Amino acid sequence: PLSAQVGPGRGRGVVTATRRCVLDAQHRALGARMTPFGGWEMPLQYTGVLEEHRACRSRGVVFDVSHLGSVMLEGPGAFEAIQRLFTNDLGRIEPGRAQYTLLLDEADAHAVDDLIIWWLGPERFHVIPNASNTAAVLDALREEAGTGTSVNEVTGERALLAVQGPAARAALSKVSEDLAQVGHFEVGSFPFAGVDCLVGGTGYTGEDGVEVLVPSATAGSLFEALLDAGLSPAGLGARDTLRLEMGYPLHGHELGPGITPNQAGLNWAVGWDKATFRGREALAREREAGVARRLCGLLAEGRQAPRSGCSVMRGDEVLGEVTSGNFSPTLERGIGLALLDATHTDLVEVTIDVRGRSVPARVMRPPFIPPR
Numbered sequence: 001p002l003s004a005q006v007g008p009g010r011g012r013g014v015v016t017a018t019r020r021c022v023l024d025a026q027h028r029a030l031g032a033r034m035t036p037f038g039g040w041e042m043p044l045q046y047t048g049v050l051e052e053h054r055a056c057r058s059r060g061v062v063f064d065v066s067h068l069g070s071v072m073l074e075g076p077g078a079f080e081a082i083q084r085l086f087t088n089d090l091g092r093i094e095p096g097r098a099q100y101t102l103l104l105d106e107a108d109a110h111a112v113d114d115l116i117i118w119w120l121g122p123e124r125f126h127v128i129p130n131a132s133n134t135a136a137v138l139d140a141l142r143e144e145a146g147t148g149t150s151v152n153e154v155t156g157e158r159a160l161l162a163v164q165g166p167a168a169r170a171a172l173s174k175v176s177e178d179l180a181q182v183g184h185f186e187v188g189s190f191p192f193a194g195v196d197c198l199v200g201g202t203g204y205t206g207e208d209g210v211e212v213l214v215p216s217a218t219a220g221s222l223f224e225a226l227l228d229a230g231l232s233p234a235g236l237g238a239r240d241t242l243r244l245e246m247g248y249p250l251h252g253h254e255l256g257p258g259i260t261p262n263q264a265g266l267n268w269a270v271g272w273d274k275a276t277f278r279g280r281e282a283l284a285r286e287r288e289a290g291v292a293r294r295l296c297g298l299l300a301e302g303r304q305a306p307r308s309g310c311s312v313m314r315g316d317e318v319l320g321e322v323t324s325g326n327f328s329p330t331l332e333r334g335i336g337l338a339l340l341d342a343t344h345t346d347l348v349e350v351t352i353d354v355r356g357r358s359v360p361a362r363v364m365r366p367p368f369i370p371p372r
Contacts, residue, residue, distance in 0.1 A: 018036050018041045021042065021066040021159065022066065022219050023064050023066070026220060026223060027046075027064065030233055031047075032044070032045070032233070032235060033045050035236065037067055037131065038131025039067070040066075040131060042064065042235070044235045044236055045234075045235040046233050046235060049238050049241060053330075054329055054330075055232050056164050056205055056238060057165070057242075058166070059166065059167045060163065060165030060167040060170075060232075061164060061232050061238070062161055062223070062226045062232075062233055063233075063236075064233075065160045065161070065204075065211065066158070066219075067131040068129070068130065068134075069129040069130070069134030069137065069155050070153065070157075070160065071127040071137065071152065071154070072124070072125070072150070072153075073124070073125040073145065073149065073150070074123060074125070074149065074150050075123055077147075078124065081146070081149060082117065082127075084276060085278055086102060086103055087101055087103075087104060087269055087283075088101035088117075088271050089273065090117075090119070091271070097185055097186060097187065098187050098200045098201065098202050099119070100115075100116055101117060101269055102261055102266065103133075103136070103140060103278065104261070104278050104282075105279055105282075107279075108258075108279075109261070109282035109283035110257050110259055110260055111255035111256060111259060111260065112136055112140075113129050113130055113133035113136060113137055114266075115129045116128045118187040118202075120187060126198060126200075128160075130251045132251075132252075134153065138151065140278070158213050158214060158216055159213075159219035159222075160214075161211065161214065161219075161226065162203055162205075162212075162239075163211075163231060164204075164205045164242075165207050165208070165209060165231075166372065167230070168231070169208065170230075171226065171229040171230045174229040175222070175226060176190045176191075179197075182210050183201050184208070185201050185202060186201045187199065187201070195215055195217075195218050197212060197213060197218070197222070198213040204248060205242040206242065206243075206246035206248075206367065206369070206371045206372065207372055208372065240324075244326050244335060244337070245368045246366065246367045246368070247365075247367045249337075253323045253324045254323045260283060260291075262283060262286050263291050263293055263295060264295045265294065265295050292341070292342055293340060293342050294339070294340060294345045295323070295337060295338070296338055296339075296345050296364070296365070297335070297336070297366040297368060298312065298335065298336040298337070298338050298350070298363060298364070299333060299334075299335055299364050300334030300336070300359050300361045301359070301360040301361065302333065303332065303333060304334045304354055304357070305327045305334040305354075306322045306336035306354060306359065306361070307336075307354060308324055308325060310325065310352050311352070311353040313350060313351045313352070313358070314344065319341050320340035322352065323337050324337045328368060330369050331369065334359065335368050336361075337366065340363070345363065347363050349363075350362075350363055
């Protein structure tokens with residue numbers, strides 16, 4: 001559940017302060033139900049998770065994802081700092097492109113964070129970490145960056161909006177043709193209301209679309225323009241069910257302490273040909289020894305949703321546990337992701353212990369629906 005991502009104080013009796021995004025008043029005026037998430041108060045839903053999920057799959061929606069971090073890295077050492085720190089290889093792309101990558105722990109190679117990098121220019125990068133991990137990524141970048149390379153967090157100076165869905169580009173073209181023409185995993189800029197905004201062809205739903213970085217003072221106007229163009233607002237509840245249908249990991253569930261890219265099926269985001277990256281030796285040792293568990297998909301026979309922490313069984317044998325689960329509005333069945341014993345991931349039929357009820361399910365490889 002999304003409530004599991006409240007912040008570092010959750011579950012230990014510590015009150016975690018929450019921040020409000022620049023569009024907070026507009027969300028509340030639209031009837032949004034707000035929820036704490038990664039140290040922020042963010043919209044969970046407006047009209048309902050099912051309706052917002054289906055609107056994204058069939059039309060187009062706009063999410064406020066301003067809780068994600070924004071770190072600008074600029075200067076002659078920026079490229080090398082990113083290469084030394086993160087798993088993926090910038091040599092695979094070029095300026096004007098985006099890349100998914102991970103920050104690992106040096107000792108055991110668990111995923112400290114997964115993040116997106118927008119390569120804006122030869123010596124200029126926009127790094128987008130998860131909300132609760134922004135400080136850790138910022139510290140790591142500052143440690144790695146050399147003299148003459150600036151590392152600045154700008155999270156509080158902008159809003160980040162994600163426009164997703166099959167009708168997303170038609171709506172975007174009503175706001176800006178430059179905005180609408182940014183392709184998949186491309187990055188660029190466009191003018192709006194007299195200011196320059198950044199845009200990346202990235203998202204977290206499996207649908208076509210973009211994510212837009214807009215200065216705080218202009219964010220409200222852009223948000224309203226997107227709604228006027230025919231998009232509907234959607235909250236983090238639908239964002240979670242959408243990403244789950246695609247099998248995308250959520251940090252704190254499919255990634256985090258004890259979970260490496262080898263286990264999570266993310267070796268495609270590891271630049272093994274690079275000389276080094278943080279956690280490389282530990283990750284290589286695990287790869288050579290063979291992983292003990294792997295991330296798999298679970299498709300339930302009925303509507304019962306698996307939940308994080310539920311045991312996955314074969315008879316009386318526990319094979320692993322669910323990391324994320326929910327009801328799929330598209331398939332109208334329960335779906336989940338689970339870390340299972342690597343020797344059993346070829347099993348087809350299992351059961352999931354959901355609050356004492358045995359739910360039949362099939363092990364499969366995500367995504368649960370084809371990406372578009």
